[in-house]
Amino acid sequence: MAAPWLSLRLVAPMWNGTRGIHRLGGAVVPEGNQKKERTMLQFLTNHFYDVEALRGYLLQREMSKVHMKNRSFTWLEEQHGPYSAGAFFILKQGGAVKFRDKEWIRPDKYGHFSPEFWNFREVPVEAVDASDCEINYEGLDNLLLLKELQSLSLQRCPHVDDWCLSRLYPLADSLQELSLAGCPRVSERGLACLHHLQNLRRLDISDLPAVSNPGLTQILVEEMLPNCKVVGVDWAEGLKLGPEEQPQDTASPALA
Amino acid sequence: VAHTGRTVGRLGEGDWDGKVSEIKKKIKSILPGTSCDLLPDTSHLPPEHSDVVIVGGGVLGLSVAYWLKKLESRRGGIRVLVVERDYTYSQASTGLSVGGICQQFSLPENIQLSLFSASFLRNINEYLAVTNAPPLDLQFNPSGYLLLASEKDAAAMESNVKVQKQEGAKVCLMSPDQLRNKFPWISTEGVALASYGMENEGWFDPWCLLQGLRQKVESMGVFFCQGEVTRFVSSSQRMLTTDDEMVILKRIHEVHVKMDHSLEYQPVECSIVINAAGAWSAQIAALAGIGKGPPGTLQGTKLPVEPRKRYVYVWHCPQGPGLETPLVADTSGAYFRREGLGSNYLGGRSPIEEEEPDPENLEVDHDFFQEKVWPHLALRVPAFETLKVQTAWAGYYDYNTFDQNGVVGPHPLVVNMYFATGFSGHGLQQAPGVGRAVAEMILEGSFQTIDLSPFLFNRFYLGEKTQENNTM
Numbered sequence: 001m002a003a004p005w006l007s008l009r010l011v012a013p014m015w016n017g018t019r020g021i022h023r024l025g026g027a028v029v030p031e032g033n034q035k036k037e038r039t040m041l042q043f044l045t046n047h048f049y050d051v052e053a054l055r056g057y058l059l060q061r062e063m064s065k066v067h068m069k070n071r072s073f074t075w076l077e078e079q080h081g082p083y084s085a086g087a088f089f090i091l092k093q094g095g096a097v098k099f100r101d102k103e104w105i106r107p108d109k110y111g112h113f114s115p116e117f118w119n120f121r122e123v124p125v126e127a128v129d130a131s132d133c134e135i136n137y138e139g140l141d142n143l144l145l146l147k148e149l150q151s152l153s154l155q156r157c158p159h160v161d162d163w164c165l166s167r168l169y170p171l172a173d174s175l176q177e178l179s180l181a182g183c184p185r186v187s188e189r190g191l192a193c194l195h196h197l198q199n200l201r202r203l204d205i206s207d208l209p210a211v212s213n214p215g216l217t218q219i220l221v222e223e224m225l226p227n228c229k230v231v232g233v234d235w236a237e238g239l240k241l242g243p244e245e246q247p248q249d250t251a252s253p254a255l256a
Numbered sequence: 257v258a259h260t261g262r263t264v265g266r267l268g269e270g271d272w273d274g275k276v277s278e279i280k281k282k283i284k285s286i287l288p289g290t291s292c293d294l295l296p297d298t299s300h301l302p303p304e305h306s307d308v309v310i311v312g313g314g315v316l317g318l319s320v321a322y323w324l325k326k327l328e329s330r331r332g333g334i335r336v337l338v339v340e341r342d343y344t345y346s347q348a349s350t351g352l353s354v355g356g357i358c359q360q361f362s363l364p365e366n367i368q369l370s371l372f373s374a375s376f377l378r379n380i381n382e383y384l385a386v387t388n389a390p391p392l393d394l395q396f397n398p399s400g401y402l403l404l405a406s407e408k409d410a411a412a413m414e415s416n417v418k419v420q421k422q423e424g425a426k427v428c429l430m431s432p433d434q435l436r437n438k439f440p441w442i443s444t445e446g447v448a449l450a451s452y453g454m455e456n457e458g459w460f461d462p463w464c465l466l467q468g469l470r471q472k473v474e475s476m477g478v479f480f481c482q483g484e485v486t487r488f489v490s491s492s493q494r495m496l497t498t499d500d501e502m503v504i505l506k507r508i509h510e511v512h513v514k515m516d517h518s519l520e521y522q523p524v525e526c527s528i529v530i531n532a533a534g535a536w537s538a539q540i541a542a543l544a545g546i547g548k549g550p551p552g553t554l555q556g557t558k559l560p561v562e563p564r565k566r567y568v569y570v571w572h573c574p575q576g577p578g579l580e581t582p583l584v585a586d587t588s589g590a591y592f593r594r595e596g597l598g599s600n601y602l603g604g605r606s607p608i609e610e611e612e613p614d615p616e617n618l619e620v621d622h623d624f625f626q627e628k629v630w631p632h633l634a635l636r637v638p639a640f641e642t643l644k645v646q647t648a649w650a651g652y653y654d655y656n657t658f659d660q661n662g663v664v665g666p667h668p669l670v671v672n673m674y675f676a677t678g679f680s681g682h683g684l685q686q687a688p689g690v691g692r693a694v695a696e697m698i699l700e701g702s703f704q705t706i707d708l709s710p711f712l713f714n715r716f717y718l719g720e721k722t723q724e725n726n727t728m
Binding site: 188 | 385387454456579580598
């Protein structure tokens with residue numbers, strides 16, 4: 001499940017020199033072409049040491065880029081306070097933050113954002129929208145500085161996996177809304193650690209490709225977090241319909 | 257007729273003819289077009305020379321091989337050979353393991369090893385990346401471990417948790433009320449205190465780690481061989497200690513590796529031997545002459561590792577604990593954890609000394625579950641009063657009878673045999689750390705990152721136990 005997108009990243013730079021290395025925007029090359037490219041690349045890698053070494057080097061470079069993005073910003077805490085330090089990390093990654101009683105601060109398409117939040121020393125951050133950001137386990141160090149976070153959106157984050165979810169428990173007192181929709185590495189094993197978040201009121205677990213049985217997982221998560229509205233999967237999904245039942249509408253009465 | 261100095265009679269003439277026909281045959285076989293059978297086919301045999309020979313291809317042996325190749329100062333600098341007797345790993349402790357990892361130990365070294373292993377597993381796709389191979393999915397469940405303590409163990413648990421927190425493990429103590437609040441399916445009768453690991457603890461798929469290590473290690477150039485080590489050829493040297501006592505130091509020069517189902521063997525010339533044979537390490541040590549001497553002396557100290565059989569049972573309980581269940585270890589020693597989404601659980605219990613099953617084979621004793629495991633489980637989790645056992649298996653612990661902790665590092669007398677064995681049930685979770693420590697010992701001469709000096713072999717002779725209080 002994690003394999004296809006990772007190998008995509010390494011295929012593109014080798015063969016389509018015109019495209020950039022970052023292809024987060026989705027593949028444009030048709031499927032058949034990709035398969036041919038992938039096997040050609042594999043063939044070359046198996047026969048030439050140079051190609052193998054080059055591919056290894058490119059992979060290491062990708063990984064060190066992600067590490068660089070997730071370096072620690074906790075040193076900013078003494079000077080500017082934890083909320084500004086955490087907000088700076090999110091904004092640098094390309095996410096958006098909302099301080100209490102203030103508007104959303106988003107970076108524009110060039111990555112620039114207004115520096116007004118450096119003055120908000122005592123104002124806690126209420127909501128973070130880290131969709132499509134490259135946050136990983138180490139980067140969560142910075143996110144966990146935001147002790148009074150109420151809403152967190154980690155939609156489509158490529159590096160958020162089960163280990164990261166096990167780290168969210170310090171936010172248990174304040175976190176009320178969490179969205180994990182579209183994260184390719186989150187599975188039901190990571191969802192099991194969300195039981196610490198007892199104040200959670202809304203959890204979005206739609207479109208998780210690594211979850212083996214979405215309908216059953218939805219039921220188990222609902223049982224685990226009784227006060228929380230779990231959104232995203234129809235519990236009837238995956239059930240075999242009898243011959244007399246017809247799927248008229250997908251909304252099940254339990255989720256009304 | 258002049259003879260050329262050699263007494264050739266009729267016998268000599270016949271000999272000459274035979275020689276000519278032999279030479280003709282040789283020339284015919286060398287010339288292209290005929291199959292060349294000058295050299296016999298040795299592709300199934302291990303190489304004749306190797307710098308390091310690792311006896312045992314389980315997770316510990318492969319971990320040592322990986323770190324040796326990773327920490328070598330020059331690419332291709334060390335030639336490593338891994339000898340594994342059983343290609344199918346049918347009896348190896350790694351594959352049959354429950355696969356848990358936890359930091360809740362009493363020794364700081366064990367905690368550090370576990371913490372490092374957790375970060376190794378977390379970043380496994382960076383450590384064990386092989387081009388062209390798909391990324392590894394360890395199926396890690398970060399659900400944590402919950403250890404329960406009765407009145408008499410509560411003080412020990414508190415001090416253990418203090419040490420664990422100091423080393424950086426994320427563990428918290430819970431009172432019975434908090435336990436009931438968090439896990440309503442648990443019955444806190446007889447529980448005075450509980451310690452709950454919140455991060456870096458859980459369970460994973462040991463096969464995946466083994467395959468990942470195997471793949472990576474093969475891509476780094478380590479040779480694999482299926483065979484059994486039957487003999488060590490060593491040379492001895494008499495030396496005097498500082499107190500003018502005579503010691504005999506041995507150095508292993510050759511390892512005889514015997515092939516499966518045949519008498520054929522290959523002598524592999526080596527400079528370092530690593531004993532990572534798990535439950536059978538004592539046999540390998542005995543081959544090297546460790547323990548052959550009057551008892552009470554250093555020569556007479558055997559390696560106190562023996563195989564102990566442990567059972568694991570899988571059962572189905574439809575009303576059992578939910579998704580958030582950690583691996584619960586009861587005051588009685590029984591433990592269980594969830595397995596998958598379908599209300600299946602697996603668990604077992606360590607038998608007391610008197611009830612140790614015979615480690616002759618891996619047959620499962622189902623009565624053990626009925627009498628010794630189920631009552632304790634049902635006491636702790638009332639929902640387990642109705643359950644149905646689906647399957648069970650047995651595996652070996654490489655049990656260290658001295659102090660239930662691993663043996664790492666060189667032997668004082670057989671100077672080039674290094675141990676990485678005897679972990680008594682937590683070998684899998686400490687394998688990455690131990691592998692790195694042994695590789696550092698070999699390449700640098702001392703432990704660089706985690707200091708495992710309390711785990712050296714000397715302690716068996718000196719009688720100093722490095723006891724671990726939290727075994728499962």
